[in-house]
Amino acid sequence: MSADSLPILAPMVRKLAARSPLGAEERQALLDLPCQLVNRKPGAYLVREGERFHHCIVLRTGFVHLGKTTSTGRRQILSIYLGGDIVDLQSCVLDNTTYAVQALTNVQAACIPHGALMAAAQAHSGIAMALWRETVVDNSIAREWIFNVGRRTARQRIAHLFCEIALRQEIAGLCAGPVYEMPMTQEQIGDATGLTTVHVNRTVQALRTASLIQTAGRWMTILDWQGLKAEADFRSDYLHPVEVSATKRASPAKRILA
Amino acid sequence: MSADSLPILAPMVRKLAARSPLGAEERQALLDLPCQLVNRKPGAYLVREGERFHHCIVLRTGFVHLGKTTSTGRRQILSIYLGGDIVDLQSCVLDNTTYAVQALTNVQAACIPHGALMAAAQAHSGIAMALWRETVVDNSIAREWIFNVGRRTARQRIAHLFCEIALRQEIAGLCAGPVYEMPMTQEQIGDATGLTTVHVNRTVQALRTASLIQTAGRWMTILDWQGLKAEADFRSDYLHPVEVSATKRASPAKRILA
């Protein structure tokens, strides 16, 4: 299989390079980072809240989320990551973890020791800048989530989440057609949007009857992208989108969402 | 006045150095950064949404917030900053601004050209790490805010905001006694917590009658820190708190909140 012949960290390097200029030497340094593959099943923890974990997690396949729980047991999902993303970048520079990382789907991830990554960042300023830049994009997404749960209706929040997940998959070159993987249960959608399962259910039904989306198991079709975007007040600029697949595909990427 | 004899950027350097190891040379490089002082009145913009701004903003005195507005005009405050904080660090590494920076109070700030700051970061890996680390702390705070608006009641949200503002002032060494500056109007508190002015008003009253806080104009006294913390489910670890004033004060800092 061609995927196996590629270096493990190639997708990560491609993603970083899409946003940041990296010299050949810097790319190689990243590809040469030591790492260890791990597999997780849905629901399994990669990092627990408060745990000290001395590795960065680079996702190869699947989806994970980052979440936190109140003392009374209410859960909030703070962000989600998909293939190629660096999940736990913050742990490199701060030692105490204030949230948990959990698999949403079956997941394969590479764990890079902090020391190795930090050494690479110290040796190559281009790498340091690239990692910093990823952190800033993460930040931008987190802020949009504040906005989402703070000032939008249930319908808008859910529509917005769907837009984000679809567009991020498309940008990362992870989906072929107009069908997107929706890796979350309705309960998890509620945890991400600050709503209850019941209300998520009714709202998703409303989006379906409005012919905006169509769902089949974990797969979702966006029937009316412009309509969904309009409902959600979705503006993609906060994702600071850059086509990752451009370096991979011979032909220009066929984007469906715009 | 002794404040004027200090280099303009000294508070920023002290704040960075509290969390990150910085050599003497690196500190000096930061202090030597070119900058330009600006003053703003409450409500004035420092950066507008979508504007390209080629300077980082380092706050000297006063409070600012970072905010965003829906197409229908609903505002959400995404984070607030106080004296010594670097406000617009993200703009160094990403060119398009997705939110506005506005003064909450009278503000004095120093603007550092991106180029100069980036050059310092490239030349000194310690500076690059320190800036990255600040971005990560920012990120951690943003995630706590998602949690706050997503999963807490009005009373908890507001109590949590009060805890954060008080503790951040105390950590930065900005307040002398048990009285804290509360730089936001009730409308702005609503914008930060995803609530309406009216509801904020009633909730603040409830906190007052519960003898948790006391307010007088822009000044707030926390009467029962443990009680307020408990109400808010406030855990300070997300701020990654480090005493800034320790390097400044001869005697150990007198912390009131813990």
Add this chain to the structure above:
DNA sequence: CGGGTCGTTGACTCTCATCAACCCTCGTGG
């Protein structure tokens, strides 16, 4: 003295939470 900003209050509405079932599908084991 007027005008603006900010805080306060009351009455009413509506979104969303809560509680409690029930259904369907799928994987597992007897």
Add this chain to the structure above:
DNA sequence: CCACGAGGGTTGATGAGAGTCAACGACCCG
């Protein structure tokens, strides 16, 4: 092959928390 249980989705009834609208009061400043 069927029984069983678990997870996820669906439904209905009810209620609470927060929004909306509208007005008024307190205070500051020119």
